[in-house]
Amino acid sequence: MSTALITGASGGIGKAFAEELAAQNYNLVLVARSENKLNELAKQLQQKFQVKVDVIAKDLTEIGTTNAVFDFTIQKELTIDLLINNAGFGDYGDFAETDEERQIKMIQLNILALVDLTHKYLPLMRERRSGSIINVSSIAAFQPMPYLSVYSASKAFVRNFSQALWAENRKYGIRVLVSCPGPTETEFFTEAKFPPTLANKTNQISTPEEVVQETLKALERGDSTVVIGGLSTHFITKVAGFVPRETLLNLLEKQFKA
Numbered sequence: 001m002s003t004a005l006i007t008g009a010s011g012g013i014g015k016a017f018a019e020e021l022a023a024q025n026y027n028l029v030l031v032a033r034s035e036n037k038l039n040e041l042a043k044q045l046q047q048k049f050q051v052k053v054d055v056i057a058k059d060l061t062e063i064g065t066t067n068a069v070f071d072f073t074i075q076k077e078l079t080i081d082l083l084i085n086n087a088g089f090g091d092y093g094d095f096a097e098t099d100e101e102r103q104i105k106m107i108q109l110n111i112l113a114l115v116d117l118t119h120k121y122l123p124l125m126r127e128r129r130s131g132s133i134i135n136v137s138s139i140a141a142f143q144p145m146p147y148l149s150v151y152s153a154s155k156a157f158v159r160n161f162s163q164a165l166w167a168e169n170r171k172y173g174i175r176v177l178v179s180c181p182g183p184t185e186t187e188f189f190t191e192a193k194f195p196p197t198l199a200n201k202t203n204q205i206s207t208p209e210e211v212v213q214e215t216l217k218a219l220e221r222g223d224s225t226v227v228i229g230g231l232s233t234h235f236i237t238k239v240a241g242f243v244p245r246e247t248l249l250n251l252l253e254k255q256f257k258a
């Protein structure tokens with residue numbers, strides 16, 4: 001039986017990954033801060049699918065947490081066949097006026113924890129000549145986004161980082177995929193304090209289950225990148241390459257201003 005480690009598994013896309021992978025007979029290691037939610041999910045999945053589920057309730061923005069996650073899996077002699085770096089959040093606002101600590105925590109979660117966990121598990125996958133890594137980015141990775149400046153930059157980092165690793169690791173039989181969902185029905189917009197006027201403008205919203213299905217299909221195909229969403233989502237990812245940068249930025253600034 002294979003084992004998947006999923007960060008941000010207590011809700012949204014991460015929880016949908018856990019449910020789908022348990023149904024596919026994966027054992028799971030679930031990471032997030034909300035211990036009760038993780039334990040409840042673990043109980044449900046164990047009962048329904050007879051899989052083994054371990055829970056690590058930790059804040060991945062805190063120094064040393066990624067070591068604790070890694071040490072836990074080593075001590076339990078768990079082989080991580082699939083690493084899903086999914087935990088992440090955004091923070092809407094004019095950068096100069098945002099809370100500095102929250103911006104730094106965003107970088108710690110969206111970038112540092114993801115790089116660190118990848119760096120811990122990838123060498124073990126290389127030794128075994130097998131394993132897969134899914135890093136959850138966003139369509140925000142395809143262009144700078146005024147009022148989501150750190151978030152979009154963090155997701156661009158995840159996209160470039162993951163695509164480079166895809167190229168480096170194919171020859172070892174390891175799959176690395178960056179998943180770039182468009183707007184998805186989760187707690188993301190509430191967590192990011194998105195103004196309701198903007199959140200309501202968002203159409204063609206995917207379900208977390210659709211994101212998971214499309215992502216796992218792309219992993220199966222061996223793709224480096226998958227964009228998930230409706231026509232407008234796919235259009236956004238293409239347009240940035242054709243429109244002059246300042247024109248694009250002016251348009252986006254108007255579109256994303258509250």
Ligand SMILES: NC(=O)c1ccc[n+]([C@@H]2O[C@H](COP(=O)([O-])OP(=O)(O)OC[C@H]3O[C@@H](n4cnc5c(N)ncnc54)[C@H](OP(=O)(O)O)[C@@H]3O)[C@@H](O)[C@H]2O)c1
Nearest residue numbers: 008010011012013032033034060088138183184186187188
């Ligand atoms: N929803 C969208 O429209 C959308 C679109 C594109 C990309 N994404 C990306 O998809 C990923 C999943 O987000 P989501 O939409 O499912 O949002 P969500 O419903 O807010 O879920 C975020 C998950 O991350 C966990 N998390 C947050 N901070 C954490 C921390 N400090 N340490 C450990 N875990 C933490 C949360 O659990 P706890 O609160 O229990 O810690 C939760 O399980 C994110 O990387 C996001 O950027 C989302």
